[in-house]
Every structure is written in structure tokens, then in C-alpha cells.
Amino acid sequence: MRLLRQDLHALAGVYALDVLEPGAECDRFSHHLDRCQSCASEVRGFREVATALAFAAAAEPPPGLRQQVMAAVARTRQLPPEVRTHARPRRSRPRELWVPWLAGVVATAAVVISVIFGLAHAHTQAELNRVRAQNQEIAGVLTAPDARLLASRTTAGGAAVVVLAPSRRQLVVTTAGLPALPAGQVYQLWLIGPVKIVSAGLLPAAEAGRTSPVLASGIVAGDKLGLTVEPAPGTAQPTTTPILALALPV
Amino acid sequence: MNPSDSDASSFRSPSTDRRGEQDLDDLLVHVARGDEVAFEAVYDRLAGPVYGVIRRVLRDPAQSEEVAQEVLLEVWRTATRFDPAMGGAATWVMTIAHRRAIDRVRATTAAAEREHKTADLTRPHDEVAEAVEASLDRERVRRCLDGLTEVQRESITLAYYSGYSYRQVAELLTVTLAAVKTRIRDGLIRMRDCLGVG
Numbered sequence A: 001m002r003l004l005r006q007d008l009h010a011l012a013g014v015y016a017l018d019v020l021e022p023g024a025e026c027d028r029f030s031h032h033l034d035r036c037q038s039c040a041s042e043v044r045g046f047r048e049v050a051t052a053l054a055f056a057a058a059a060e061p062p063p064g065l066r067q068q069v070m071a072a073v074a075r076t077r078q079l080p081p082e083v084r085t086h087a088r089p090r091r092s093r094p095r096e097l098w099v100p101w102l103a104g105v106v107a108t109a110a111v112v113i114s115v116i117f118g119l120a121h122a123h124t125q126a127e128l129n130r131v132r133a134q135n136q137e138i139a140g141v142l143t144a145p146d147a148r149l150l151a152s153r154t155t156a157g158g159a160a161v162v163v164l165a166p167s168r169r170q171l172v173v174t175t176a177g178l179p180a181l182p183a184g185q186v187y188q189l190w191l192i193g194p195v196k197i198v199s200a201g202l203l204p205a206a207e208a209g210r211t212s213p214v215l216a217s218g219i220v221a222g223d224k225l226g227l228t229v230e231p232a233p234g235t236a237q238p239t240t241t242p243i244l245a246l247a248l249p250v
Numbered sequence B: 001m002n003p004s005d006s007d008a009s010s011f012r013s014p015s016t017d018r019r020g021e022q023d024l025d026d027l028l029v030h031v032a033r034g035d036e037v038a039f040e041a042v043y044d045r046l047a048g049p050v051y052g053v054i055r056r057v058l059r060d061p062a063q064s065e066e067v068a069q070e071v072l073l074e075v076w077r078t079a080t081r082f083d084p085a086m087g088g089a090a091t092w093v094m095t096i097a098h099r100r101a102i103d104r105v106r107a108t109t110a111a112a113e114r115e116h117k118t119a120d121l122t123r124p125h126d127e128v129a130e131a132v133e134a135s136l137d138r139e140r141v142r143r144c145l146d147g148l149t150e151v152q153r154e155s156i157t158l159a160y161y162s163g164y165s166y167r168q169v170a171e172l173l174t175v176t177l178a179a180v181k182t183r184i185r186d187g188l189i190r191m192r193d194c195l196g197v198g
Helices: A002-010 A012-016 A024-035 A037-056 A065-074 A105-120 A125-142 B004-009 B018-032 B036-058 B061-081 B089-116 B127-131 B136-146 B150-162 B166-173 B177-195
Strands: A148-153 A159-165 A170-176 A185-192 A197-202 A210-217 A224-231 A244-247
Touching: A002 A012, A002 A024, A002 B177, A012 A024, A012 A037, A012 B177, A024 A037, A037 B036, A037 B089, A037 B136, A037 B150, A037 B177, A065 B036, A065 B061, A125 A159, A125 A170, A125 A210, A148 A244, A159 A224, A159 A244, A170 A224, A185 A210, A197 A210, B018 B036, B018 B061, B018 B089, B036 B061, B036 B089, B036 B150, B061 B089, B136 B150, B136 B177, B150 B166, B150 B177, B166 B177
Parallel strands: none
Antiparallel strands: A148 A159, A159 A170, A170 A210, A185 A197, A185 A224, A224 A244
């Protein structure tokens, strides 16, 4: 096992230079990268070396290239952004698993209703795309084979319902019955880890006492989901005592 | 995220100072919002290295131009997915460029092999000497490459500039796979420290 792991570590260099052919070995290494912080930072460093090698090879591009590229740009639509509610890096694209998953139907139904609500309220194409992209991510969490339902009351009243997908290191959170806040204050979600606290975004304004789903990514072992009341438009680190601290078993 | 992540985003690409690199990250943020003028600025900064590295790998100017166009368009199309937490903009773009070049090599080799049934591995002549001209950036990279052992240098430049897989590199250098992996990794560690990145 130890040997196997060392073997994997040794692949960081060939992986960063893109000379590891696609296949089982490459898959195994990229899978390993998801959980090996030191490998990931090594690969990042090596890619910067590779960038230096690329710059060292810089050459004058053909004269027509700029015009061709700009013409292509003018007729090419950009991909919609991936919707993430905080900035932790996600190493591999989550697989979309469209397996119907029946546990936690109640929460799922609540979430889906709120999502559909979001769709109905999207006014522009960009907004629609954004909502769709987010829905796809949320659906991915809800249908993950290992998705589990967690719920907790907050110390301020009301409750949060969380669908956690450990395999994707993501969760979706909805709330019901939280006290309304005065203007200038917001509810902010946090991933509270043993080492650091990362914002997981703001709760949207409640509609009929419920908030539509918020997706949080990049959960690591030991994280708790926290909820605090903060001055708008949110803060970099929590400034008040959490009204919720829910352990996230990943 | 660990503490070294912040270092990654402050990467000094060889041809830009720290501020230049930050500007590039900012520019990409504007590109992500559909700003074509910002994209032109990105083009002016990165088209040279993009085209250059593709050209080094593919050699054929027409193919290189085609792939460079694909890469630059991909930068436009996927700027919305650029995540500075994963490394600077230059690194993001160069990773795309190098991968696309490698993909093209693999596709072309597969097609050629279907026709000829032989894999002809020819060693490119002194790639480094060819790449390195009077520019300071190149000098710096060259100096760092010079600090490697010969086998490390050879493994890294063959791997990065030739478009060969590491199995092919091992074949060409008649060493084991494990030896190639180790040489490349050890060499990259030295390069990283010498360039002061990562």
C-alpha cells in the first residue's frame, strides 16, 4: 500500500507536463489528487515551471492569427459560469449521476420546488442559464448515490435542511422559519474547518419563510456548516456567534 | 486550500512582473464577462507563448496556427471557468495550449500508425538551444535548466517539448518508467526552486 502510494506521488511530474497518457494510471492519479493536498500543490508548482518552459518557447504568431481569433470570438458564445458559492478549488469536475435517488424525498421535494421557483423568476437569458447551471449542480448533489439528509434547528429559531454528497464534497442547504432580519443584515453560511473558515455564500431572501437552495462545494473532512448573521453584503470571516454549527460527515 | 495556494496565484511568469500577472488575472475576469477588448489584451500578452509552445511540439506551422486558434478561442469560451485559486492566468492558458498540442500529436500519430503500423520515434535535435534566444526570460529558464543533471534536463525537455508520452520518453532514453518519472519529478522540483515559483 505504501509502495503504491509512493508510486502515485512519483507521477506528479509527468502528470503536470501532460505526458501521462489518458487511461487507468492517469485516472488513478487524478483521483488521488482530489485527496492529496501535497500532490495538488506540487502539481500546481510544476505547472508553473511548465509555463516558464512555454514562455521560453514563445514565437511570433502568424500575422493573420489575431484577426482570425477575433473574428471567431465575435461569433462564439461563452460557457456559462459554474455556480459555486465559495471559492475553494474543486479539483475534478463532478460527475453527473442521473440515478434516481429516493431517500430524503421530503427535502428533495422542497428543494426542487424552490428551484423551479427560481426558474420561473429568471428574467434574462443570462439569469436563466445561471439558474439552469446551478440546478444541474444541485441535481447532481441530490442524486449522488451517497447523498444524505441532515437537519438542524438554529439557536435563533427555524431550521436548516442539508443534503450532503460526500463523494462530490458538496452540499445543498435550504432553510425554513428563520427570523426575518432588519435591513443591512444577511444570513451567511460558512464551512468551519479545523484550520480555517471559508464563506459558503449568503442565504437568499426568504420567500414565504423558506430560502431557495444554496450550493456549497469543497467540503473537507472536519468541516462544519455554520450560519451567522452578518452586516450586508457579508464578511470575509464570521463576526458573530454561529446560530447553527452542523457537523458534516465526509 | 493550503498556504501555498496564495503563492500559486502570485506566480511570476517569466515575461511579466508580478503586477503584470495580476493584471492578466484581472483581464480574464473581464473576458469572462464578455469583454472583447480585454480579450484582445490577453491575446497580445499570451499569443506568442501559446503559438510558440504549440509550434515547438507540432513543428508544422499550418497545424500550429490552427491549434493556436482553437486554444485562444477556448480561452475566450471558457474564461468563465477560470479559477485564480488554481493558479495564475498564464499557467491556465499555457496548460490548455500544451494539452491541445499534445492531443493533436496523439491524434495525428494514431492516424499515421493506422497507415504505417510503425511508431517512428525520432529524437528532436537540441530543443533547448533552439528555444533559447537572447531574451532575459529565456536566459533565466536556460540557467535553471543548466542547473539540472543532464538526464533530468533531457527527460524534462523531451517530455514537454516533444509531445511524447513518458513511456515513449523512457523508450527513447532506454531507461525504466520509474526512472523517467523520478527524473522528471526531481528535475521539476529543482526548476521550481530555481525559478522561484510554486
